[in-house]
Amino acid sequence: MNELLQSVLNSDEKAALQQLISTLMASGKHYFLRNEILQIFADYCHNFQKPAYFYYSSSIGKLIQYTHEIILAEENFWLVVRPKIASQEVWRLSADLSDCKLMSPQAFLDVSDRLVNRYQPNILEIDLAPFYKNSPSINDSRNIGQGLAFLNHYLCNQLLNDPQHWLEILFRALRQLQYDGINLLIGDRIRSGVQLAQQIKQALKFLSERPANEPYEKFHFYLQDIGLEPGWGNTAARVSETLALLDRLIDTPQPAILEAFVARVPAIFRVVLVSIHGWVGQQDVIGRDETLGQVIYVLEQARSLENKLSKEIQLAGLEAFGIQPHVIILTRLIPNCEGTSCGLRLEKVEKTENAWILRVPFAEFNPEITNNWISKFEIWPYLETFTNDAEKELLTLFHGRPNLIIGNYSDGNLVASLLSRRLKVTQCNIAHSLEKPKYLFSNLYWHNLEDEYHFSAQFTADLISMNAADFIITSTYQEIVGTPDGMGQYESYKLFTMPQLYHVVDGIDLFSPKFNLVPPGVDETIFFPYTQTQHRDFDLIKQIDNLLFHSQDPQILGDLDAPDKRPIFSVATVSSIQNLTGLVECFGKNQELQKRCNLIFITSKLHPSEANKPEEAREIQRLHDIINEYNLHNHIRWLGMRLSGREIGEAYRVIADRQGIYVHFARFEAFGRSILEAMISGLPTFATQFGGALEIIENRENGFIINPTDLEKTAQTILDFLDQCENNSEHWQEVSQWMSQRIINRYNWNAHTTQLLIISKMFSFWNFVAPENNEARDRYMETLFHLIYKPRAEKILEQHMRSKR
Known part of the structure; x- marks a missing residue:
């Protein structure tokens, strides 16, 4: 970018840049976003009768195409340029264009605060970069959102480079699998990865002589005798295929083999879907306007998950042991439920065998508030006590811990991160729609919007949960890093200011494999082609x-x-x-x-x-x-x-x-x-x-x-x-x-759920492999929660305690 800037400043186009700055200054504004910048430059080219190529092909034209923000300070001209997706640079040009300098994120955040007359020296800086520094990272921005594929390649390379070490890790990870005290896959008779590899070959030889469709129950005594417990398959052919995948993975690690094997590992039986603030019900009760899409999404995902897990359990040969999936949608109970089912503690999800809506009431601080529906912008004071109560309810209903917790939206993701931390369970985040990029300048002018939207609590909750999450699934690539023309939702959390509260100098690692693109489906029993x-x-x-x-x-x-x-x-x-x-x-x-x-x-x-x-x-x-x-x-x-x-x-x-x-x-x-x-x-x-x-x-x-x-x-x-x-x-x-x-x-939901479960299993394995990577990060998130989030939430509670509906 320096080369492009110098080509403008050291050519006749410098005069054009000076004229453009004068045009911006004449508007009386000091802050400009990309759409406005492009329009002003187009008007400038028209008014000054520039040739057609000038808008796109001149050096200044290219510079403007890369520019996403402009700040006019008293003596300087600040450009936030995006030379490529997921990459930002801040440049400061002097008013006379005699000086051009690449600036630090901190300097840009300071000038942003001054722009709204809220500059504060020695402000808290939030920097998450150190927690990702030694973690595997995607190199090519085109592969952002393909975390599963990246981890598959990474782990296979590790297996190739140090096969004995990684064989032992794989063995220990598989040996820990169980369901209510029932050992799965590997029993106590196998004591090392080397022994596991040997027993697999012995089992494959034995199975090659059995009829393909012979049920597992007919030959399980032999397998258990050599240390292989239930979960490999429901027939001789299925068990043989699963063992052959692991055998091939040990001998010649390849990403496709790893993914195929992981897909068959029986590791997930109990799932919690957290969706807090909406009217979470069925049929005519579905959602309020602000959460309608989310409630539909969660209900359809719950049905799909239960159906997929049932098939996995059947194919793994675990039905005979009384194992069945259990899916819970965790939401809040609303006492004044307006005649809906949202006042019921437990409600079965239609078209399922064992998926339920569990409603936990908010602790009663002011019943005028807590007995009624609460907007997603007002919900923050009640989430910690809700988490405490929900944890007890979940452990009772599951008779144990869940295997996976999936948060939805900012509030559900925060609760998911708190539950995950306490229960030591893999956490997935789903946001789809983050408020920060939807409301322009919402972070810069948060003081003015606080009474209505409480963005200080919400944006802090977002930072905590997205960094605490083991993995994040998004519906689109642009949700993460946008397009060449605009920043993504998660990218908007990379660098921003909350004047007089804190600066975020590095809020999220966009190249982390935690990001995974897993689009949802639609209910094809309701939405289908008009020609049918x-x-x-x-x-x-x-x-x-x-x-x-x-x-x-x-x-x-x-x-x-x-x-x-x-x-x-x-x-x-x-x-x-x-x-x-x-x-x-x-x-x-x-x-x-x-x-x-x-x-x-x-x-x-x-x-x-x-x-x-x-x-x-x-x-x-x-x-x-x-x-x-x-x-x-x-x-x-x-x-x-x-x-x-x-x-x-x-x-x-x-x-x-x-x-x-x-x-x-x-x-x-x-x-x-x-x-x-x-x-x-x-x-x-x-x-x-x-x-x-x-x-x-x-x-x-x-x-x-x-x-x-x-x-x-x-x-x-x-x-x-x-x-x-x-x-x-x-x-x-x-x-x-x-x-x-x-x-x-x-x-379609089948593809969504298949991918979601594979990713969940892979990140559970990754957490087993490198748990120390998460502990420091999670401690940092706890600090943000207690020192920033909770005081902001308590201010909202103070307002609610004085409120009468």
Whole structure:
């Protein structure tokens, strides 16, 4: 980057940079983010009549493309540049451009604090880099998120380099496996890795003479006599295959063999899924708007996990020992549950044999608060006592410890890290949507946002849990490190300031193998292609078609003049992030879209009086204002009502019956379940460029990625697609089929759960191999918890103790 800067400063382009700085200063602002920087530079090129190549190909053009933040200080000009993914540099240029210097992260955080007049010398610095320094690390940023593959290669190399040492470690790791006192895989008669290798060969010779489908029960006495306990398989063929994998792994370690063997190791039977703050229930109880997607995700993951673990137990030959999977969704019990099941302590998960929702109440500090639902932004004071109570409940229900704890969202991840630390259990984190990158400048101006959002507690909880986690699964690569055009969610925790609270100079190692890309699926009994007419309910089709296009209801706004026009469809919560107001304004400003299409969208609320918080009320009112401003009542249908999953699934298909399209217009979307649901249903789907949609859709030549900040270009992108559909009668069907198949092949729960369990087993093994790597890190996390998080949470509790609902 220094070379590029010098090429600007030592050429005629220096004058252009000076003019650009003057333009920025004339705006009266001091802080600029990437989108604004690019727009200002584009305007500069236009106003100064620069040639076409200048914007992209000049040295200053390249510099601006790499620049993600600019700060104008009194005497200096600060650039945060990102020469490549997962890499940031801070450069300070003097006002006259005579001096250019690479700066430390600390210096940049200091100038950021000064920008908001909250500079504090000798502020606490949080630096996690030392805890990752001696750990295995991915070298190539393109492989970030492929932690399992990396560890497989790393461990196989270790086996090759020091086979005797690693054979003994592998032996000790396998020998510790048991279930309620039942030894699995290796018994006491085998006392070393060398002996294990010998007994495997003896067992393989014995099994080669048995019928392939002979049940394990018929020959288990022989295996146990030579030290091999249950868990290798349920038939002679299965046991032989598993032993052969281990034999090959010992002789010729290869990543594919290691992964195949680990997949068969019976190491996980009891799993906890932590999801705290939502209304975690089933059917009509599913979630509140702010957590609806998370609750659906957790329920579907629980079903998939139980199903997968049942199959693993069966194939391992452990059913005869009474072993069965046990999955618990841990959430909070809400006494004032509004007639839902959220006041029940224990509820069985539908379509499962042994998966349960366990609800533990919050300790009663102020019943006006704790007896009711609590927003995800207010929940922090209750998590430590909740963890204490939940630990006792879990140990009682499981009759022992779980094998895996999976946290969801910031609060669930913090509880998962506390439980994992106490129970010495492997911890997985899932966030999908971290608040810090969603709310611009939320860390810089946290003081101003504290009363409403309490970001100081949340961002600290995020730092603790993501570093304490044994592994993190994400739905997309960009969730970790973004794209060349923008930072990832986890990357945003690498370097930031909370003025007058602390500086984070290195908050997370993005190259750690703990990051693993494991996208979820959708419930294919609810969401499936519209062409699968044999699975559709004719009466439901008629009901949903009438609801979307014709019926009158107090919770429906709009009466279509021409119901047969092609529908543009969207399903979203009402929030500034989901940006339905932007979609309606885009539609309202474009007469051609109104001429050719109707806009139909579903939210859970229609009136500001129904909102749970001020931001939601403001967004609902804005929607009404935009509809009135552009006189859209005869061109739109706004359904402000909660539909069941089955009804939503049919709604996508009814729109597809009419060859409609789906638009996801969020300002930022980490992943976007509705994108999966719409695509698998067969709807050509247009989705925001800011977030995970880039990876879900894999933007094709005809383009389905949109910029929600550019209404005119978005409208034209949709119109271009409609033109192609009119010019080619097969075009809509071709896109529909491609999108359906994309989701069916790539985003399914079986693949998700298979990968999740393999990763869990691998990191459990890694923790066994190198436990000392985690102890210092976990002690550091405890310090952050007690000295920063708890005081912030206690301040929220003080407010709650004075509160009356």
